[in-house]
Amino acid sequence: MSDFGARLAAQVAERGRLCVGVDPHPQILQEWGLTVDAAGVAECAQRMVEALGDLVAVFKPQSALFEAYGSAGIGVLERFLAAADKAGAMVIMDAKRGDIGSTMAGYARAYLSNDSPLAADALTVSPYLGFGSLTPAIQLAEATGRGLYVLCRTSNPEGGQVQLAEAGGRSVAQMMVDEVNTANGDRDPAPFGLVIGGTLPTLDVDLTGFTGSILVPGIGAQGGTVEGLTELFGAAAGRVLPTSSREIMAAGPDPDSLRRAVVALTAELG
Amino acid sequence: MSDFGARLAAQVAERGRLCVGVDPHPQILQEWGLTVDAAGVAECAQRMVEALGDLVAVFKPQSALFEAYGSAGIGVLERFLAAADKAGAMVIMDAKRGDIGSTMAGYARAYLSNDSPLAADALTVSPYLGFGSLTPAIQLAEATGRGLYVLCRTSNPEGGQVQLAEAGGRSVAQMMVDEVNTANGDRDPAPFGLVIGGTLPTLDVDLTGFTGSILVPGIGAQGGTVEGLTELFGAAAGRVLPTSSREIMAAGPDPDSLRRAVVALTAELG
DSSP, X not given: OOOHHHHHHHHHHHHOSOEEEEXXXXXXXXXXXXXXXXXXXXXXXXXXXXXXXXXOSXXXXXXXXXXXXXXXXXXXXHHHHHHHHHHTOEEEEEEEEOOOHHHHHHHHHXXXXXXXXXXXXXXXXXXXXXXXXXHHHHHHHHHHTOEEEEEEEOOSTTTHXXXXXXXXXXXXXXXXXXXXXXXXXXXXXOSEEEEEOTTOSSOOSOOTTOOSOEEEOOBSTTSBOHHHHHHHHGGGGGGEEEEESXXXXXXXXXXXXXXXXXXXXXXXXX | XXXXXXXXXXXXXXXXXXXXXXXXXXXXXXXXXXXXXXXHHHHHHXXXXXXXXXXXXXXEEBTHHHHTTHHHHHHHHHHHHHHHHHHTOEEEEEEEEOOOHHHHHHHHHHHHSTTOTTOOSEEEEOOTTOGGGGHHHHHHHHHHTOEEEEEEEOOSTTTHHHHTOEETTEEHHHHHHXXXXXXXXXXXXXXXXXXXXXXXXXXXXOOTTOXXXXXXXXXXXXXXXXXXXXXXXXXXXXXXXXXXXXXXXXXXXXXXXXXXXXXXXXXXXX
16 A cells, blocks of 8 residues: 555545545434434434545544444444445544553554554544654554644644643644654655644744645634635645535535535635 | 542542553453454453452553454443443543544543443543643533543653643643642542653652542553652652553453452552
8 A cells, every 4th residue: 555645645636635524413413314323323424425435535534423322333433434445535533542652552553554444544643642652653654554643733722722832942733743744754745744723813833844734624614714724824735634524514414415515615625 | 420539539448549450452462362352352351350340449441452443342341341330340441532622522422421331430531632622521520420530741751742841831731730620629539630650750740739639550560669659749649549550460361360469559559
């Protein structure tokens, strides 16, 4: 399997730059006329992949909203992963995992090994235990041609508390940019990316020379706009993988409406 | 259901201060003569709860090592939770979850709601997105009498990168101490605790007045000693919930050996 960065670039070239969040919140299930249980989540996930699997570049399921239904919910996630793969869509598992040593290696095996039922193309990870704690995930991702997105700078109001704390004159968020840059080496497009919020008032990290992709959640419903992306990210805007969940899912469950919502937003992203 | 802090205190008074990690690493499975798959993990978890469920105060299963086997592994975790509850042991789910808004609420429902198959007595959470991002978990824990352990200061070598970064003259780790203190209010024992490493050279956070419990992993195999705990935590040592996994599990799978290992370490903890 080729490198995640190269596969993502090829996929985006073919299908456009939109990542569609698969977030079966209780409210969405109700809006779609589904039950708020594992069966409702299964129906929702299946309709998403049937309607959009041949159209969107990347799906981003939110693990929490499957975990909320225990092993039955995780079973739904496994079937979703298999169906997305069959339809030709890539999947970034949004699970924000983070731990140390052999426990981090366990998370890596769950989401980044070839023989796991939960294997995705990439995984979001959280560096509260230090970037170095993610090493087992980086190593397995390198070995299996998968990617990682490291939480860097989020746009929720309380995000700056940790992310803008400083050591040696650098913010924690900037340290993550620099660490991921180092892990990527001279690859372009590179396999390791960052999660950065799309509704920050200003971009307070320096992305100069960054060659990974930048996962930006919340385009549409959470207030992020396409023009805002260009303004916020400047020269790095071409690296952005904009993600929309609610704006797309609110158009469902009718498959044609879902597809129209994706086509419209993809066109807007250029 | 009474408050987690009060329940934990009563449990510790009756059974002693030891928390036993349930970490079915591949290596442990092999040492126990089990297969490295969901069936092996199921056998391992069942033997742990059968041997120790009426003896130990608290179990701490490591979610990663169940997730590595997908929905089958999560099914094992559900059965373990039910069996531990039936045997009278409390469970802290070590999953280090963290997200924002309605996604954090999804994690809270998964691990802290009364009707979830994955509900535990408490959950470990990660504050990279800011302490405020954990609010949905705090609210649900308050409503259901459950607890949270917030990652604060870990003893892995790379832990200081984020945890010792500073803003306004305070380290990120100290901010977490102060935030959890505020969430606990004047309760003592309080429901919200901290995760702090037991092998730090010095305690670089101020725990004065802290009334939650302090989950300290790695007693025994990872180098933490009982004497070291008193030395490191000083006046706060009485708040520590020492956790041992490998030292206990290495005594298995024989139930009597497992019990002897727990009794010996519990006695040492005083």
